[in-house]
Amino acid sequence: MVEAAPESIDLLVIGAGPAGARAALRAQACGLAVLLVDENHDAGGQVWRPIPAGFTRATGTALSADARQGDALRADLRRAGVRCLFGHKVWNVGTNLRTDLIGPDGSASWQPRALLVATGTTERVVPFPGWTLPGVMGLAAATILLKSQNMLPGRRTMVAGSGPLLLAVANGILKAGGEVAAVLDLASKGDWLRTLPSLAGRPDLLWQGVRWQAGLRMAGVPVLYRHGIQSVEAVGDGFEVRSQRVDATGKPLAGDAATVFMADGVTVGHGLVPGTDVTRLLRARHRYAAERGGWIADADTDGRTSVAGLYVAGDGAGIAGAAAAGAHGELAALACAHDLGRVTTEAYVRERDRLQAQWRKSARFGRAMAGLMALRDGAVAGIAADTIVCRCEDVTRAEIDAAARDGARDMNQLKAWTRCGMGPCQGRTCGDVAGALLAAQVGGSREAVGRFTGRAPLRPISLAEVAGDYTYADIPIPKAAPL
Helix, strand or coil, rough: CCCCHHCCCCCCCECCCCCHHHHHHHHHCCCCCEEEEEEECCCCCCCCCCCCCCCCCCCCCCCCCCHHHHHHHHHHHHCCCCCECCCEEEEEECCCCCCEEEEEEEEECCCCCCCECCCCEEEEECCCCCCCCCCCCEEEHHHHHHHHHHCCCEEEEEEEEECCCCHHHHHCCCCCCCEEEEECCCCCCHHHHHCCCHHCCCCCHHHHHHHHHHHHHHCCEEEEEEEEEEEEEEEEEEEEEEEECCCCCCCEEECCEEEEEEECCEECCCCCCCCHHHHHHHCCCCCHHHHHHHECCCCCCCCEECCCCEECCCCHHHCCCCCHHHHHHHHHHHHHHCCCCCCCCHHHHHHHHHHHHHHHHHHHHHHHHHHCCCCCCCHHHHCCCCCCCECCCCEEEHHHHHHHHHHCCHHHHHHHHHHCCCCCCCCCCCCHHHHHHHHHHHHCHHHHCCCCCCCCCCCCHHHHHHCCCCCCHHHHCCCCCCC
């Protein structure tokens, strides 16, 4: 069992993606004693994901830009000597910021002076009949297969949803030798064209988008704008995927005939939701911002939340993209170092202004993409009554609507009445869509119906993991009281 060392840690950073890793590097450079924690076996997060432990790249394999940036980030951490605990999951954080972990060697607890949360995002999927079938996966899951293991999600794959991951996944499949049945995009061509001004400062991303589009055209892949998945049905060894046209809100067009595609894999995603598990657990103040992904911790520009000593950074603080996440992580770490007395006010202000300018430039594109990925009211309204919304507890839309009619007025009441959000994911997968359904039923705002209250454990853990080597024989038994 790893022993706790509360007196030796100034800052504990949760999440080793672009935001968390850059935050750890900046904090250590400012003289703070830092601990960087992540569930994965190495740094990089989802966007710069490392290859699996024990794997090596094939000789002559060309590295993508993401792979190169991930390798550089991991090299920076090693060179700087940042203390890292990989393969560890945070399952609880106390009000005094005591952080409890589970790792390969058992449980560990740390008492940092400050806590920086850079836990990224969870992918959102607006449910449809068949979305829980084996072989139907998120766009983010497909990127994991493609990036870390060069593995196809299917020989012939349907790619659907919204946002830039559509093009990235479709082109990744083609590059790996697979076939793309079609790309179904909830957005219109006009929606994409309106994002062009945000690319003024990122010609590299503009060129990448042009190449992706050209790659799909050369491969003869149908790209259907203002289209979504109506249903997926298992047929033989594959799927029958029915697509449908939608309006600007994502609502299916009444009376429109479905187009049928055959595929043996389906990848779908409707944007990203900021990870707020820890900030909700600590009862930090939150606000709902659809254009930034949904519920986010209410924080200043440097990542300070309403809880003393608690900071947020990266896409978990509002979707802005990987390039902006690194700068935001450094901003939060700099603020923490200043607040802990390791950086003078003069030096803090000077460096903060430079980092904020860098962040604003990078975030412009990310915010435009977040707008494309924002949850569409019409898509939620189009969910069929018998469709499962909470896949952990098999709660359907009809059950959510019935709970609202019976008097459920906030998310915690909905959870208590239906078990929606009580499963292993604790509402990370279903919470955003369930909140939109409840708000629509009760005629209120997302703020009015609220969000699921954060609870420990934050991740599924076993009693054996928590107990460690503590056995029945270790239980202190008091002596019998004298008669």
